[in-house]
Amino acid sequence: MQSWTRPNVPRLPGRGIAPRIFDAATQGLVEARPDESTPNLASVYVCGITPYDATHLGHAATYLAFDTLIRVWLDAGFDVRYVQNATDIDDPLLERASRDGVDWRDLAASQIELFRGDMQTLSIIPPDEYVAVTEVISDVADAVKILVQNGSAYPVPSPDAADDLYFDSSFTLPAWHLGLESTLDRPAMLQLNAERGGDPLRPGKRDPLDPLLWRSERVGEPAWNSSIGRGRPGWHVECSVIALEHLPTPLTVNGGGRDLVFPHHEFSAGHAAALTGHALAGIYAHAGMVAYEGEKMSKSLGNLVLVSRLVAGGTDPRSIRLALLSEPYRSDWEWTDAHLRIADERLASWTAWAATPDDDDDDDFLAELRERLADDLDTAGAIAVIDARIRAGAAATVTAVSAIDALLGIRLTP
Structure with a gap:
């Protein structure tokens, strides 16, 4: 998928400093520099938008934070490889399209185009690979098949469809165990999982925290043919697969907003470790949340300040x-x-x-x-x-x- 035009970044005399940034997994500052296996290549994966109501200032603040990281890396003399996704198939997108009486594909395409324009207007360095989830459905399905085969995924019966597939959060490796990335305790995980797209009450799951990997086809919902039947991916595994396909592991930094610490980044790291046996990233970095009128700026609350509206108003x-x-x-x-x-x-x-x-x-x-x-x-x-x-x-x-x-x-x- 096309990204946007890269701004010109002047070259400065001398050499900058490798930055120290806050790592969620260690709860401390860590020097963000390339892994020994890729001595001059700094890599970063930043979770992209679900394309509706783009681009509010919370989005902009997150991508600007990682734009700053990339600029500091470039000044330090590193080569940089940057990958970002767009979650152009997901329940919230389908719900918004249904509410507004538009085709979900048209909604996603229009909002991704708006996002591209906003990023270019703000002089944000674009990703080297900008990947829509709908471009990697088969790849995700093949990865889920591997997880079933290695015992980290299992089926959950559905009364109106074929079995769905879930990740077993008790699956452990030296590279990952539940809580390694987020450092949260179980009560906090249960609360956030319920608030952020999880389905803790789903019958048949081994653990309320276990996340969806593959949703089998339902009547009236988008679905794709794949090696594990017709359906569509769960949220977290999409980012795992895209990151693993386009970047060397461990990534230097896996990034996004703070609201992705759990469950999204936790389980993206878990899926990647279960697929490869290795850690997804050396550092898990997160931008803070931007509030407006007393509440976190979010699509669900509707308290959005949009970049495009500010610019259209002359800012x-x-x-x-x-x-x-x-x-x-x-x-x-x-x-x-x-x-x-x-x-x-x-x-x-x-x-x-x-x-x-x-x-x-x-x-x-x-x-x-x-x-x-x-x-x-x-x-x-x-x-x-x-x-x-x-x-x-x-x-x-x-x-x-x-x-x-x-x-x-x-x-x-x-």
Whole structure:
């Protein structure tokens, strides 16, 4: 599937620093650098959208966080391979299409196109592989067949269809056991599983936490022919298969929003380990949740601030980037009109400062910016460094203006 046009990222003098970022599995900062088996290739898989109500600021904040990681990696001299999916077949998408009286395929296609446009407008680096789930149905089915054969999957009878297939969450390997990625206890898992697409009350499951791998065909629902019969994939295994097909394991980083920690990333890691015997990723990184009007910004609540609407209303996309970058990427925070007002004022100040840059070396500024971003992608700290420089009356330089473009994605000059 087509992604979007890649922004130009200036090359900076010298070499940046491999960043330390927060890893959910170890609950600490870990240096994000390539595995020994791929010594200069940093790899990242970021879970994509379910394409309806795209792209709200919660989405944008997540993809901007991993855009920042990629920019820091590039500056550190690493080759980067980035893969993202689009969950273009899933129950919430079908429910929204039914509610709105549209074909689910048309809804998915229109929202993916909107998402592409929003990402390009925000100067987000695109994935090297942008993969729709509907493109890999056969591959997912073949992977599920392997899981059945190795004993990590089992059938659950359905009164109105062929057996569905579920993952046995008690399946353990040195590379994975339940709770390894999320570090959650069982009560927390049970609560989140019920809230985030699980079916803990499904009769016939060995454990309420066991996730769906393959849903057999139901009347009136989309289904595909496959090596395990007609049906469609469960949610978590889709990402496992796409990541394993397009990236070396272990991935340097498996990423997404904090709401994916459990069950999605937990079981994506479990499925991948059951398929390969190896860990899916070295680091599991998550962006925080963006709230609006007192609640987490979400499709189900409808309290969305959409990138496309802000831009259509005249907002400079660079101001949106600056507003999102002003908050720590893994913190939960609430969007207000003040974020955009402050970002507009900051962008005007930076643009005026950068209007006539001189050619002097600016090694100290570049080093300070790199240090801030290497410290868990501290974009707010990097912004503070730039603000302080302008307040102090220091002149803009070509190096400084290029660094702001390369590392923060804010182009200040034509």
